[in-house]
Amino acid sequence: MKCPVLVGRDTETGLLRAATQRAVDGRGGTVVLSGEPGVGKSRAVAALQSDAEEHGLVVLSGRAVRASTPTPLRPLSEALLAWLRRNELPASTRMDPFRPSLARLAPQLWDGRAGEQATSLVLLGEALLRLAAAAGEGRGCLLVLEDLHWADPETLAVFEYVADNVADVPLLVVATTRPGESAATQQLVDALVTRGSAERLDLTVLDAAATDAMVAACLGGDVPSEVRQFVTANAEGVPLLVEELLTGMQAAGALVAAPDGTWQVAGPITAAVPETFARTVQLRLQTQEPVVQQVARAAAVLGSDFDWTPLPAALELDDASVLQALRTLVDQQIVAAREQSFAFRHALTREAVLAALLPPERAELARRLAEACARPDADVDQQTLAELFDLAGDAERSAGAWHTAAVDALGKGALATALEMVGRAGDLVEPDSETGLAVRQTLLEVHALAGDSPAALRVGESLVADLERSGAAADRLAPVRLRLARAAYAGGLWDEAADLLAPIDGVDPAGTAVLRAGVALGRLQPDQAVAEAQVALAAAGERADVACEAWEVIGRAARGRDVLQAEEAFEEAYRIAEQHGLGHWRARILQQLGSLDLVGRRPTEDRLLAARAAALEAGSLATAAIVDLQLNLLRIRYLDLERAxxxxxxAIALMTRLRLPALGSAYLIRAMTHGLAGRPEEMEVDLAAGLRTAPDDPELIAGKDAHVRGPVALARGRYDEARAAFAAGMEVYRLHPGLAFSMRGLWALLETVHGDGAAARDEVRDGPQITSPHNWFALRYADAVALGREGRAEEAEQTFADATWTHPGPEPWMEVHMRGLVARAAAADGWGEPELWFRQTLDGLVEAGQTEAASACRAAMRDAGIAVPRKAAGARPVPNHLQHLGVTAREYDVLELVAQGLTNQAIAERLFLSTRTVETHVARLLQRTGSGGRGQLATYVAPPSAGGRDVTAI
Incomplete structure (x- = not known):
């Protein structure tokens, strides 16, 4: 007996309608309805869908189903497929790049013209957002995902991406879930709610008054008091049980409708109503014909959501008999009919039916169903077949089906699901059987693609040994060894990769040579890496991917010593990737080019953002993670710490998921971000986490001091601490000169200001990476200090000026500290313009918010006998239209002078800043306003009402 109205959910319905209206207005959101089974989540969603459809919203709806290993992306596929039965994909060029991703959910969208289907889950999430934006423009979209607690890992990953990025899309996402049913789903929902990406509505049971109201609504008239009392006492406020109890009374004849429409009690209701919900369902089934009971039990073995077509063959019935039985089950509200399948009305209903079966009965039904599903003409997925054979006790056939399902999932890029499926297969067969060997080879591929090198090596080494014992041919062994070697290389296991490559040199000359080149670079042997890369280029022939990888190795090897040579190599790799349409390599090389912007101190995110977009489009999640890390470094340059x-x-979230070897570096970089933001405890936690990933990695050992503690101490004006930290890092870098360290020059400057520094300057000048702009810049400052100390004031001033004007400096805030260090030495040794340099330093430190360092600068000025300027009583307020863009008070000062037509040098002199700092402010202003140049920038000085740009439209 179905309740015709939604009872007791006014608050929740109001919140959902408000969220729907926001989607219509172009502001998306995510709502998770959480509640125990039967509490009314689906009812609330059904009411929302009906309301949304009445108001013209685009509605897509799908649900996950219970399975030992869920089908990848099932609820999303169901939602899109159902919508496409009545609609066409919006005809938009903006949608075209996303058709390959959407084709994972709806194969009819795949036209085969764009290469292989996209496998990136992030890109799939973006495709759904683009679809919602195109289809719901002007009216809004609603995406419903029911029973998220049974969803596969891939669906959860896509749901997370959509929830995090839906704010500016006219889409409301509503998901339902049970608390405590799935730890993974619970953790994801908690995380989304914590960071404001989702809102959770907890549905509780109905109170007594609402239960009474629901009983009255179900019966549509006066309700006998004993019925109301019984339902209130036994339903426990669960709406589903209210309906089931009333249905059971009616089916048993205890509750009958009189001719006048009223309801009467015709028998003892306590006898007709079971003590539990399961008993209620079982009693209702017992009143039906045997064939109906038989169909219900077989359907329950098939699953919560089932295809009816295997039932006739399994039960030896004709189609008409099975369909008539299903019609009866629908009428009895035990199952519900869908467009192309049937589903138990609730998971509790299916569980109640299964509970009535003895284990042998369940196994026999599973066997008969499995045989029916295995017929050539049956259209049943391999996962269902595997579960049925497993339930029937046929381990070999179950393993074969699990393996086929795993290969299918792997082809869709569903690595987590594939890993679980292949694991199920491996548990069912002997590892050295033919099926077991095939399963282990697929397991090796899954681990390798997931970046889990240790697991891939364990599986692969055992597999190779067994294949050798079985007398496998070389052509079967070689691909396994090459896959192992690449897995070891991806995991940073250089020695293991080299050992695996040794026996297969002649099998794939180009592939093994380029892998040897990467291994040599990993071992910090750049010359050997370049030599091997040249061998790979010579052997590559038409293999554009090998050529791209070889040029990338050459560029990486050159990056530490010759930025121009590195850029030439990366540009060649990019040309090849573009020419051959290699999306993965195009993204990867764009990332490498973007990394040169960091080395060259270019104030732009353009190439890195382009690399990230290309990586997501190509499904290269590892590359996207590296780009996120580099964006952090670029934003640290301007102390944009929140975005950093x-x-x-x-980056850390993605690297953890993919188990990338750069995870340790990611923790160190986040540690520096914490340190610069004044969170020393969080910094130390991340340092420890980074070192735990690879305790013996010299890059991490050196980096904790040279790239974290040193810069953080510098930012606080604690120069002795910074000097000690850089010195500790240098001890490691001397043992591994191939490691990149762009602050060698800064170390030499600190050594020179606080000591003699001659040895340090010589070491940097004659050592690796001297062509790094950062190192050269700081070394010239150190040379100026040394010349001034020798009494060669004119040469010192010229060297200082040359460094400032002819070389790109480090991060602006670091350059401020370097200028302050030079000012201290110049004041002590009597050369240059220490008062001006001190004032510029102090102004920069205050602007950067580095108050501790600013205090230290004031103390140094007083020690040098230089008057310390008073702190401003109050800065001029930034106009509202510029505050909207995040423009600071100092940037507003610069903006006004730009509008007057002053050059950067003239602005620097007027504001007592360095020219480099002014350049940084101008770059920030161009970025914040989206201006194309200084002339356009000047239009932002006046508010919109006075003829300036209307920034609210940006």
């Missing part, structure tokens, strides 16, 4: 932290968090 967001990039670091995204």
């Amino acid at each position: 932290m967001a990039a670091a968090d995204a």
Whole structure:
């Protein structure tokens, strides 16, 4: 007996309608309805869908179903497929790049013209957002995902991406879930709610008054008091049980409708109503014909959501008999009919039916169903077949079906699901059987693609040994060894990769040579890496992917010593990737080019953002994670710490999921972000986490001091601490000169200001990476200090000026500290313009918010006998239209002078800043306003009402 109205959910319905209206207005959101089974989640969603459809919203709806290993992306596929039966994909060029991703959910969208289907889950999430934006423009979209607690890992990953990025899309996502049913789903929902990406509505049971109201609504008239009392006492406020109890009374004849429409009690209701919900369902089934009971039990073995077509063959019935039985079950509200399948009305209903079966009965039904599903003409997925054979006790056939399902999932890029499926297969067969060997080879591939090198090596080494014992041919062994070697290389296991490559040199000359090149670079042997890369290029022939990888190795090897040579190599790799349409390599090389912007101190995110977009489009999640890390470093340059932290968090989350070897570096970079933001405890936690990933990695050992503690101490004006930290890092770098360290020059400057520094300057000048702009810049400052100390004031001033004007400096805030260090030495040794340099330093430190360092600068000025300027009583307020863009008070000062037509040098002199700092402010202003140049920038000085740009439209 179905209740015709939604009872007792006014608050929840109001919140959902408000969220729907926001989606219509272009502001998306995510709502998770959480509650125990039967509490009314689906009812609330059904009411929302009906309301949304009445108001013209685009509605897509799908649900996950209970399975030992859920089908990848099932609820999303169901939602899109159902919508496409009545609609066409919006005809938009903006949608075209996302058709390959959507084709994972709806194969009819795949036209085969764009290469292989996209496998990136992030890109799939973006495709759904683009679809919602195109289909719901002007009216809004609603995406419903029911029973998220049974969803596969891939669906959860896509749901997370959509929830995090739906704010500016006219889409409301509503998911339902049970608390405590799935730890993974619970953790994801908690995380989304914590960071504001989702809102959770907890549905509780109905109170007594609402239960009474629901009983009255179900019966549509006066309700006998004993019925109301019984239902209230036994339903426990669960709406589903209210309906089931009333249905059971009616089916048993205890509750009958009189001719006048009223309801009467015709018998003892306590005898007709069971003590539990399961008993209620079982009693209702017992009143039906045997064939109906038989169909219900077989359907329950098939699953919560089932295809009816195997039932006739399994039960030796004709189609008409099975369909008539299903019609009866629908009428009895035990199952519900869908467009192309049937489903038990609730998971509790299916569980109640299964509970009535003895284990042998369940196994026999599973066997008969499995045989029916295994017929050539049956259209049943391999996962269902595997579960049926497993339940029937046929381990070999179950393993074969699990393996086929795993290969299918792997082809869709569903690595987590594939890993679980292949694991199920491996548990069912002997590892050295033919099926077992095939399963282990697929397991090796899954681990390798997931970046889990230790697991891939364990599986692969055992597999190779067994294949050798079985006398496998070389052509079967070689691909396994090459896959193992690449897995070891991806995991940073250089020695293991080299050992695995040794026996297969002649099998794939180009592939093994380029892998040897990467291994040599990993071992910090750049010359050997370049030599091997040249061998790979010579052997590559038409293999564009090998050529791209070889040029990438050459560029990486050159990056530490010759930025121009590195850029030439990366540009060649990019040309090849573009020419051959290699999306993965195009993204990867864009990332490498973007990394040169960091080395070259270019104030732009353009190439890195382009690399990230290309990586997501190509499904290269590992590359996207590296880009996030580099965006963190670029944003740290301008102390944009909030956005830097967001990039670091995204990188660490993705690297953890993919088990990438750069995870340790990611933790160190986030540690520096914490340190610069004044969170020393969080910094130390991340340092420890980074070192735990690879305790013997010299890059991490050196980096904790040279790239974290040193810069953080510098930012606080604690120069002795910074000097000690850089010195500790240098001890490691001397043992591994191939490691990149762009602050060698800064170390030499600190050594020179606080000591003699001659040895340090010589070491940097004659050592690796001297062509790094950062190192050269700081070394020239150190040379100026040394010349001034020798009394060669004119040469010192010229060297200082040359460094400032002819070389790109480090991060602006670091350059401020370097200028302050030079000012201290110049004041002590009597050369240059220490008062001006001190004032510029102090102004920069105050602007950067580095108050501790600013205090230290004031103390140094007083020690030098230089008057310390008073702190401003109050800065001029930034106009509202510029505050909207995040423009600071100092940037507003610069903006006004730009509008007057002053050059950067003239602005620097007027504001007592360095020219480099002014350049940084101008770059920030161009970025914040989206201006194309200084002339356009000047239009932002006046508010919109006075003829300036209307920034609210940006």
